[in-house]
Amino acid sequence: MAEAGPYAQRDLRLLKLEPHLHTLHSDGQDSVAAMFEACRSVGYDAVALTDHNTLSGLPEAVEAADRLGLILVPGVEVTTFRGHAVVLGVRHVPEWRDLEARGINALAAEVRADGGVLSVAHAAALGSPICSGCGWDWPIEPASVDLWEIFNSPGAEVELDLALWRQLLVRGGITAPAAAGDVHSKPGAARRRPATYVYARERSCAGVLDALRQRRVVAAVGAPFEFWLEHDSLGSVALLGEHVAEGSWKPRTSGSAQVETIEVRDGRRAMYAIRRDANSQLEAVSAPIWIETSH
Ligand SMILES: [Zn+2]
Numbered sequence: 001m002a003e004a005g006p007y008a009q010r011d012l013r014l015l016k017l018e019p020h021l022h023t024l025h026s027d028g029q030d031s032v033a034a035m036f037e038a039c040r041s042v043g044y045d046a047v048a049l050t051d052h053n054t055l056s057g058l059p060e061a062v063e064a065a066d067r068l069g070l071i072l073v074p075g076v077e078v079t080t081f082r083g084h085a086v087v088l089g090v091r092h093v094p095e096w097r098d099l100e101a102r103g104i105n106a107l108a109a110e111v112r113a114d115g116g117v118l119s120v121a122h123a124a125a126l127g128s129p130i131c132s133g134c135g136w137d138w139p140i141e142p143a144s145v146d147l148w149e150i151f152n153s154p155g156a157e158v159e160l161d162l163a164l165w166r167q168l169l170v171r172g173g174i175t176a177p178a179a180a181g182d183v184h185s186k187p188g189a190a191r192r193r194p195a196t197y198v199y200a201r202e203r204s205c206a207g208v209l210d211a212l213r214q215r216r217v218v219a220a221v222g223a224p225f226e227f228w229l230e231h232d233s234l235g236s237v238a239l240l241g242e243h244v245a246e247g248s249w250k251p252r253t254s255g256s257a258q259v260e261t262i263e264v265r266d267g268r269r270a271m272y273a274i275r276r277d278a279n280s281q282l283e284a285v286s287a288p289i290w291i292e293t294s295h
C-alpha cells in the first residue's frame with residue numbers, strides 16, 4: 001500500500017465540488033433534482049446551487065441532496081451588467097440592484113459576514129453584444145476575491161482567465177483557482193468536465209466552505225495532483241493555502257505537475273503547481289502556498 005500523502009496524514013479528504021450550476025429556478029433547462037442526479041453520476045461529492053439572483057430552488061435542493069447523499073452548498077450567481085460573481089455558503093440573496101452605488105467590494109464583505117465566499121465567474125468571457133454582462137468589468141480589490149474561475153464551460157478563455165488570476169496574485173490576492181461547469185442542462189451536468197477539488201476536514205457543507213476559505217483547492221480536468229512544500233531542516237510540511245516564513249522549502253508534487261512562483265508586489269512569493277497535457281492544454285492548477293518575507 002502506498003504511503004499516505006501529507007493531506008491524508010492531516011486527515012484531509014479530497015472532495016469533488018461543482019461550484020456553479022443552474023436549474024429551472026433561473027435559466028437552466030432541468031430541475032434541481034435532475035441536475036444533482038447528473039452530477040452524482042459523474043462522481044461529484046458536493047454540488048452548489050447557483051441560480052441567477054435567486055435562492056428559490058433551495059428547499060428542493062435540500063431534499064434532493066439529502067436523498068442522493070450529496071453535500072449541498074447553497075449559492076447565488078449575483079448577475080449584473082458588469083460581471084457575474086458566484087457567492088457560495090450564503091443564507092440570503094445578496095442585494096444586487098444597488099451595486100452600482102455600493103461597489104462589488106461591499107458585496108464581498110456582505111457575503112463574508114453571511115459566512116460565504118465570493119468567486120469571480122468567467123471573467124474573460126465576451127461581453128455585449130455576445131453576452132451582456134458576462135465579462136468582468138468591476139473594479140475589485142484583490143482581497144475581496146476568494147475564488148477565481150479559471151475553467152468554465154467549453155470554449156471558455158482558459159489561458160486568459162489563468163493570466164488574470166496570476167495578475168490578481170501579483171496584486172496581493174489570496175485567491176484560489178476554481179473549475180466550474182456552469183452547467184445549465186442535464187446532459188451538461190452528466191458530462192465529465194473540469195471540477196473544483198477541495199481538501200476538507202469533514203464531509204459537510206461546513207467542511208467544503210472551510211476548505212474554500214483556507215484555499216485547500218485544486219482546479220482540475222480529471223484527477224487532481226497533490227502539491228506541498230517540505231522544509232529541509234525543520235521536517236515540517238506546508239499545505240495548499242498556508243502562509244509560511246521564508247526558509248529552505250522544497251516544492252513537492254504527486255504526478256507530473258510543474259511548480260511556478262509569483263513574486264507578489266509586497267515581497268511575498270506565491271508558489272503553486274500546474275499541469276498541462278501533451279498538447280500544452282491546461283489540465284490542473286493548484287491554489288498557492290505563500291512564503292512571507294522575513295522583514
Ligand atoms: Zn454567469
Ligand SMILES: [Zn+2]
Binds near residue numbers: 020077182
Ligand atoms: Zn452561471
